[in-house]
Amino acid sequence: MTPGPHPPRLGAASTPAGTLVHHRGGPETGIVHLGLGNFHRAHQAVYTAQALAHTDGPWGILGVASRSPAVADALRAQDLRYSVLEVSPEGTRASVPAVHTGVLVAAQEPGAVLDALAAPATAIVTLTVTEHGYTFAPGSGGLDLANPLVRADLAGTAPPRTTIGLLARGLLRRARTHGRPVTVLSCDNLVQNGATTRRLLREFAAELPAAEGAELLAYLDTAAFPNSMVDRIVPATTDAYRATAARLLGARDEVPVPAEPFTMWALEDRFAAGRPAWESAGAVFTDEVDAYELIKLRLLNGTHSLLAYLGALHGCATIPEAIARPEIAAAADRVLRTEYLPTVRVPGGMDIERYIAELSARWSNFALGHKTSQVGSDGSVKLRQRVPEPALAHLAAGRMPHHLALTLAAYLCCIAPPPGFDPGPAAAAMSDPARATLTPLAGGSARDFAAAVLRTGLLGAGLAEHTAFADRVAELITVITTHGPLTAARETAEAAEPDTRSPSEDPVPGTPSTTPAH
Structure with a gap:
């Protein structure tokens, strides 16, 4: 579709009928979603729209942005419509989920958000607030009680400003009004x-x-908290994607969402008050979510982090540019197959070799162009979920996890580069809550730097006891800052060569088998 010189704004009247995911009337609100960013709108919202196309139900979504009103304002101006651009080397396809029933901004309308969380019709509260949004305490994984925002939310003298505080106050209101x-x-x-x-x-x-705490704890015992695994690569929106949306829709969409064709959602079927027919949209309900989680967190996310940090240090703006470098691609394959894969259990029916092949194709999607700066941001929170347990498992087995050490070294060179080392613009564009803490530690020797970082609890307490691992990270920091990331990738491969073996030949003790179930 070719837009006119002044295309209309996307809205109910200007949405091409062929792009609507479902044509049912506006559903009632049954879901409140915290986090109105691109991932939610390309993943859970799409699954919900597809479920409504299959089975009717009160499953409209009230979307809640945390602080920025930009997306909410745009959606209000577009009758809550936006497009999902499915981008692949074969071309781009546009669809319009049309599943949101309203939008709020928590920082501006906290009372309305609390009302929505407490509303009797709200059956599900969903979250995509990133790992950083859970206000973890550094190193421990518990609630950060030293965080002034958490302390303020506990005091209750002002509207809640953290995700956990908002949820707690909303659920407490449910307990007190109808239960x-x-x-x-x-x-x-x-x-x-x-x-x-x-x-x-x-x-x-x-x-x-x-009294207040006891009331909330009693209510939490009636609520359900199913585990889930979500997977779809969703880059940031750019003007180029807006132009593509206008071309495909014949209407101007200020907030289109680019996404890869691949999508996966595995979750436990434990719901306290009903749910949409998400299985009709391809969601997998399973008792093995933990296995799906670890495969995603380690094989996809962990390897993705290494690609982002090595790529950024080499001057690659996107993940496809990074994996196009043979040294970086080899490092990614090695960390995935020899350091992450032996530490996971493959769920029944999953073809792990097919999954790995799909990962390579997804990372190589030049049409999508996922930025290394986006993937590499918030590494201090992400890596804690991905690196420590596999690294400790290998160390306990008497093997040095060279590529996990390379992941940490590349991350540190991006976020807290040693004095005199320029990591490049992609690394500089990465945001990280630990940057201010880590940067002062980079002033001494690489060995002191690596040891000090592990003592901060960045990756938990266990790795701080392994001086050999800290020394290996330090060696790789020196190689990166002296000879560059590609040399570091080659040196890591050479050092790891004696450890090469298939997972079935020599699994890490204490970890599940990786043999696929059929």
């Missing part, structure tokens, strides 16, 4: 994300005044 159960469904990249959300809420409740 109907609800499901809280995290869609973030956390190990056991449902159980983690429940634990953080209970930690919050334990810090409240006794």
Whole structure:
């Protein structure tokens, strides 16, 4: 479709009928979603729209942005419509989910958000707030009780400003007004994300005044917190994608969402008050979510991090540019196959070799162009979910996880580069809550730097006890800053060569088998 010289704004009247995911009337609101960013709108919202196309139900989504009103304002101006651009080397296809029933901005309308969380019709609360949004304490994985925002939310003298505080206050209001159960469904990249959300809420409740805390804890026992695994590569929106949306829709969409064709959602079927027919859209309901989680967190996300950091240090703006470098591609394959894969269990029916082949194709999608700066951001939170347990498992087996050490070394060179080393613009564009903490540590020797970083608890407490691992990270920092990331990748491959073996020949003790079940 070719837009006119002044295409209309996307809205209910200007949406091409062929792009609508479902043509049912506006559903009632049954889901409140915290986190109105691109991932939610390309993943859970699409699954919900496809489920409504199959089976009717009160499953409209009220979307809640955390602080920025940009997406919410754009959606209000577009009758809550936006497009999902499925981008592949074969071309781009546009669809319009049309599943949102309203939008709010928590920082501007906290009372309305609390009302929505407490509304009797709200059966599910979903979250995509990134790992950083759960206000973990550095190193421990518990609720960060030293965080002034968390302390303020506990005091309750002002509207809540953290995700956990907002959830806690909204659920407490439910308990006090009608007590109907609800499901809280995290869609973030956390190990056991449902159980983690429940634990953080209970930690919050334990810090409240006794009567108030007991009331919230009792209500949490009636709620469901299913674990889930979500997977789809969703880059940031750019003007180029806006132009593509206008061309395909014949209408101007200010907030289109680019996404790869691949999408996956595995979740436990534990819901306290019903759910959409997400299985009709391809979601997998399974008792093996933990296995799906670890495969995604380690094979996809962990390898993705190494690609982002090595790529950024080599001057690659995108992941496809990074994996096009043979040295970086080899490092990615090695960390995936020899250091991550032996530490996961493949769920029944999953063809792991097909999955790995799909990963390579997804990372090589030049049409999508996922930025290394986006993938590499918030590494201090992400890597804690991905690196420590596999590294400790290999160290316990008497093997040095060279490529996990390379992942940490490349991350540190990007986020807290040693004095005199320029990591490049892609690394400089990465955001990270630990940058201010790590940067002062980079002033001494590489060995002191690596050891000090591990002592901060960045990756938990266990790795700080392994001086050989810290020394290996330090060696690779020196190679990166002296000879560059490609040399570091080659040196790591050479050092790891004696450890090369298939997982079936020599699995890491204490970890599940990686033999696919059929």
